[in-house]
Amino acid sequence: MPTQVTVVTDRQQDVPRRAFVAQIMGLPVSIHVRGPQALRPGVAAAVEAAFSELRADEAMFSTWLPDSPVRRISDGRDRLVDAHPRIRHVAALCELAGHRTGGSFAAWLPGPDGRQCFDPTGLVKGWAVEQAFTALLADLCKLGPHDALVCAGGDIAVACNRTDTPGWVVAVEDPRNRSHTLRSLELRTGTVATSGTAARGTHIVDPATGTAADGLQSATVIGPKLTWADVYATAAFVKGAAALPWIATLPDHAGILVGTDGTVSTISGIKPGAHATRGSSLASTG
Amino acid sequence: MKKIVLAVMTTISGLVMLFSYRTSTQNVANTTPEATDSGSTRSDAGTTTTAPSATASAGSTGSAPSSGGDGAYTGGAVETRWGTVQVEITVENGKITSADAVQFPNDNPRDQQINAYAVPALNAEVVKAQSASIDAVSGATVTSNGYLESLQSAIDAAHLG
Numbered sequence: 279m280p281t282q283v284t285v286v287t288d289r290q291q292d293v294p295r296r297a298f299v300a301q302i303m304g305l306p307v308s309i310h311v312r313g314p315q316a317l318r319p320g321v322a323a324a325v326e327a328a329f330s331e332l333r334a335d336e337a338m339f340s341t342w343l344p345d346s347p348v349r350r351i352s353d354g355r356d357r358l359v360d361a362h363p364r365i366r367h368v369a370a371l372c373e374l375a376g377h378r379t380g381g382s383f384a385a386w387l388p389g390p391d392g393r394q395c396f397d398p399t400g401l402v403k404g405w406a407v408e409q410a411f412t413a414l415l416a417d418l419c420k421l422g423p424h425d426a427l428v429c430a431g432g433d434i435a436v437a438c439n440r441t442d443t444p445g446w447v448v449a450v451e452d453p454r455n456r457s458h459t460l461r462s463l464e465l466r467t468g469t470v471a472t473s474g475t476a477a478r479g480t481h482i483v484d485p486a487t488g489t490a491a492d493g494l495q496s497a498t499v500i501g502p503k504l505t506w507a508d509v510y511a512t513a514a515f516v517k518g519a520a521a522l523p524w525i526a527t528l529p530d531h532a533g534i535l536v537g538t539d540g541t542v543s544t545i546s547g548i549k550p551g552a553h554a555t556r557g558s559s560l561a562s563t564g
Numbered sequence: 565m566k567k568i569v570l571a572v573m574t575t576i577s578g579l580v581m582l583f584s585y586r587t588s589t590q591n592v593a594n595t596t597p598e599a600t601d602s603g604s605t606r607s608d609a610g611t612t613t614t615a616p617s618a619t620a621s622a623g624s625t626g627s628a629p630s631s632g633g634d635g636a637y638t639g640g641a642v643e644t645r646w647g648t649v650q651v652e653i654t655v656e657n658g659k660i661t662s663a664d665a666v667q668f669p670n671d672n673p674r675d676q677q678i679n680a681y682a683v684p685a686l687n688a689e690v691v692k693a694q695s696a697s698i699d700a701v702s703g704a705t706v707t708s709n710g711y712l713e714s715l716q717s718a719i720d721a722a723h724l725g
Contacts, residue, residue: 297723299711306711308720310699429716432703449715451703457715462698474704498702 293443296321300329303336303403305431309414312443313424321424324417328410328428335406338364341397352395368398368405371505375401376485378506379513380524384485404433404471404508411435411504433511435504438466453496453536460542461534469504473497473515474536484516493518494535501531 294316298309309328315321340346347365350356358369372385389395407430415437418424425438427446436446445466449459453474463470473482474496484491497514501507510531514521525533525545533545634656701715711717 295723297720299717299720299724301708301711304708306706306708306714306716308700308716310720310723427700429700429702431705431707432701432716433705434700434702436700446699447697449698449701451701451715453704456703459698459701459715470700470702472702472704496704 293440298322298325298329300332302329302332303340303406303430304342305403306429307332307407307431308427308429310427310446311418311424312426313418313422313440315418315421316424318421320421321418324414324421327417328414331410331413332406335364335402335409338362339368339398339402339406341399348396348398352389352397354393358396365398368402369396371405372398372401375509375513379509379516381486382484382513382516383509387483387485388488400512401505401509403430405505407433408435408469408504411437415439433469433471433504433508435469436465436467450498450534451496454540460536461544463500465500468500468502469507470498470500471504471508471511472499473508473511482512482515491516491518492538494521494537495540496536497521498534499525499531500533501528507531 293312294314295310295312296316298311300307307329309325311321311325313321337343337346339348341349341352343349347356347362351358351361351365358366361369369385372383375383376385383400385398385401386394386396407428411426411428414428415426418426419439423439423441425436425440425443425446427436428434432451434448436448438445445464447462447464448470449462450470450472452458452460474494475482475492482491483489494515497511499507499511499514501510510525510528510533514525514533514535517524519537521533521535522543522545525531525535535543535545537543698715698719700719703714706714706716
């Protein structure tokens with residue numbers, strides 16, 4: 279296995295921990311749980327319920343399954359206004375995402391025949407994982423204080439309900455060498471999403487031009503909700519170099535951008551109570 | 565080297581021009597305080613940020629800093645739907661390495677609510693780039709086929725029951 283990272287297994291020996299992996303929506307979905315019941319059937323059942331919820335969303339939202347409700351809308355066989363409330367909710371979130379990103383995200387894109395096709399895939403993954411993770415946390419609470427982490431194809435949400443554990447350490451992959459990481463951060467609660475071409479090649483389309491975005495190697499956004507971190511990461515990737523000042527204006531979000539020349543830029547986001555320091559020169563940050 | 569410095573100068577001037585434009589736009593739009601919440605302001609911010617990228621606006625030095633060296637440069641005020649912010653960029657070795665919002669009104673409960681989630685300080689909380697105790701890896705979407713080669717699969721493998 280081509281990996282440069284040594285995985286330490288003896289960390290937090292006193293708190294049981296277990297990982298679960300399932301392939302859903304064409305993605306590897308990993309869930310890690312730390313806490314007293316982590317190795318017990320109760321936690322396994324809660325995790326399986328979360329996987330089931332994701333499979334149900336896959337059946338509803340997949341644009342690959344020929345008869346999924348969303349595929350039928352995309353093909354023009356069914357109308358969005360008649361769709362399941364969950365689908366209409368996602369469609370509304372997609373509209374909001376379009377506004378919040380200044381048009382860098384869109385669920386309606388021209389298909390091969392030029393007709394506008396409904397494809398909410400870019401938002402559904404983050405949203406579905408966020409929903410399933412929230413339900414999982416509620417289930418785990420009934421079993422005692424547990425920490426949990428989900429990683430769905432590189433998009434991550436974490437939560438800690440224990441007080442005796444460290445935060446989860448989330449690393450950001452180096453798009454130039456995917457067996458290396460660029461930055462790591464410790465989070466007790468929050469989400470991290472990355473958009474880029476390293477894993478699947480050029481596939482992110484700029485809704486404004488209809489062409490593949492190529493202004494960055496990767497865009498990572500850190501924030502409180504996976505739905506929005508994921509949407510903002512996609513939008514940042516589409517915006518290219520212009521994403522740098524844009525992310526800085528998003529409250530509660532931070533970012534890490536890797537330019538086409540390999541430059542790594544970090545964006546700390548709006549800090550509460552921060553005041554202008556016009557003209558001052560900050561010390562270099564390592 | 566001269567070429568690099570010029571590139572930096574134009575990049576910075578691009579950013580400065582970008583912000584200057586937004587500021588002047590905002591002066592018109594900001595006649596009512598409610599404007600900060602309106603959709604038009606929001607799309608205004610979106611439009612300007614999706615304008616030709618800062619690095620693309622070469623050829624004019626505009627109001628660029630007189631020296632193209634390293635340091636921190638503050639752009640003009642940017643009106644967002646959450647209020648006014650200024651973006652400060654840090655240049656190291658001729659490259660922009662960070663952008664931080666340096667002004668944000670925090671004098672009403674709504675703002676405080678918005679800021680309830682503490683953005684992790686990326687620089688302060690950076691562990692080691694090659695940290696051994698990673699729990700998850702964020703990267704470009706890994707497909708099921710690519711999973712076995714991913715760092716995440718190695719981490720998972722250590723904890724599978």
